[in-house]
Amino acid sequence: MRAAINKWGIKFLAGAFPANKPTLITGSGAMLKLAKLMMNSGVQRPLIIADGFMTQSGKLSALTQLLKDANCQFTVFDEVVPNPTMLEVENSVILAQSIQADGIFVVGGGSAIDIAKVVAATLTNGSKPKKLIGMMRVRNKPLPLFAVPTTSGTGSEVTVAAVISDPESHQKAFFLDPDFVPLAAGLDTDLLASLPPAITAYTGMDALTHAIEAYIARVHFNDAQSDALTAIRLLLEYLPRAFKNGTDLEAREMVALASFMAGYAFSKQGLGYVHAISHQLSAHYNTPHGLANAVVLPRVLRFNKPHCLKQLAEIESAILGKDSVLPEQQLANNFIKRIDQLSDELQIDKSLDSLLEKDFFKIAKQALREANDSYSVPKAMKLKQVIRILDAVKAGEREVAF
Numbered sequence: 001m002r003a004a005i006n007k008w009g010i011k012f013l014a015g016a017f018p019a020n021k022p023t024l025i026t027g028s029g030a031m032l033k034l035a036k037l038m039m040n041s042g043v044q045r046p047l048i049i050a051d052g053f054m055t056q057s058g059k060l061s062a063l064t065q066l067l068k069d070a071n072c073q074f075t076v077f078d079e080v081v082p083n084p085t086m087l088e089v090e091n092s093v094i095l096a097q098s099i100q101a102d103g104i105f106v107v108g109g110g111s112a113i114d115i116a117k118v119v120a121a122t123l124t125n126g127s128k129p130k131k132l133i134g135m136m137r138v139r140n141k142p143l144p145l146f147a148v149p150t151t152s153g154t155g156s157e158v159t160v161a162a163v164i165s166d167p168e169s170h171q172k173a174f175f176l177d178p179d180f181v182p183l184a185a186g187l188d189t190d191l192l193a194s195l196p197p198a199i200t201a202y203t204g205m206d207a208l209t210h211a212i213e214a215y216i217a218r219v220h221f222n223d224a225q226s227d228a229l230t231a232i233r234l235l236l237e238y239l240p241r242a243f244k245n246g247t248d249l250e251a252r253e254m255v256a257l258a259s260f261m262a263g264y265a266f267s268k269q270g271l272g273y274v275h276a277i278s279h280q281l282s283a284h285y286n287t288p289h290g291l292a293n294a295v296v297l298p299r300v301l302r303f304n305k306p307h308c309l310k311q312l313a314e315i316e317s318a319i320l321g322k323d324s325v326l327p328e329q330q331l332a333n334n335f336i337k338r339i340d341q342l343s344d345e346l347q348i349d350k351s352l353d354s355l356l357e358k359d360f361f362k363i364a365k366q367a368l369r370e371a372n373d374s375y376s377v378p379k380a381m382k383l384k385q386v387i388r389i390l391d392a393v394k395a396g397e398r399e400v401a402f
């Protein structure tokens, strides 16, 4: 996830509201099954929001044909770009109002789903999208939202947040409300099968980081812990398979499911220093989010280990599938080694070439600010410890002395 969520917000949201999970459809043909579900639920004039690539590649044609055959009065908005701005949101809202849309169906990456969340809420709240920036600003239920993610990583199809760029302020606008969770989601392996190996690796490592950071966070809910643990196990088993063979549909489905579960877990329990640091790396060097997470994760785990030994040992025991006689220290070490091995298997670089030493102080300060404001981490990091992590990333060393 790319959003920073205030830690009090997470606690308040999680404690005060029932945990919404979208109705889930998975596997081959999930997009079309979800479209049928949408029509059966009474939506007659949906706005279809899609990445431009989806229409250009013809991947949307089966969906539009299905809707045409059913005499559904749909309209397509396919001008979604990476890092979407308020302009795309406002244009989508105008289009949706012009057709009197009664539902939103989104097919795309995390950005497209984030746009769809804000559009669905804006349409029922009689306001400009900007009025919904912040926490708990959605008063009326959004239009029914149906989401088909085309990557397996952000978990946006299940989270309570959306992030949109605001070119006026040159900042990211964060939207946070339990009503942003889509009504239903489709994890369609036919769409996911063509993801290139590098994108599969980066987005999968993003999902893995969500699950691990949620599991070791100091905010705990039983269902979120259970989902985080299952997500970690699924990703360790199936992500290498999806990376090596994109058309392994069983692996694709399990990775997508894990991303969904990890999204639910971090939506309730928050993230940690991996995201706090990786967000700054992406902002400074345009590093893909999942890659930045993957590179930072082994170093932050080594920092966290003494402060969440029990949780790391629990994860390793769950992976082993039996009660282990090994001490917690050993189990935790073994789990961290698994992450190193997985990174190697997915051909994740040990270092980031773009990293410049002159930026370390600024990056570290910004990372600490994000973590302090937003996450319930196992142990607070000091500035010099963040800088050691950055030094280790620059040097390509996973072992860091703190």
Ligand SMILES: [Fe+2]
Pocket (backbone or CB within 6 Å): 001, 002, 154, 206, 207, 210, 275, 289, 293
């Ligand atoms: Fe993330």
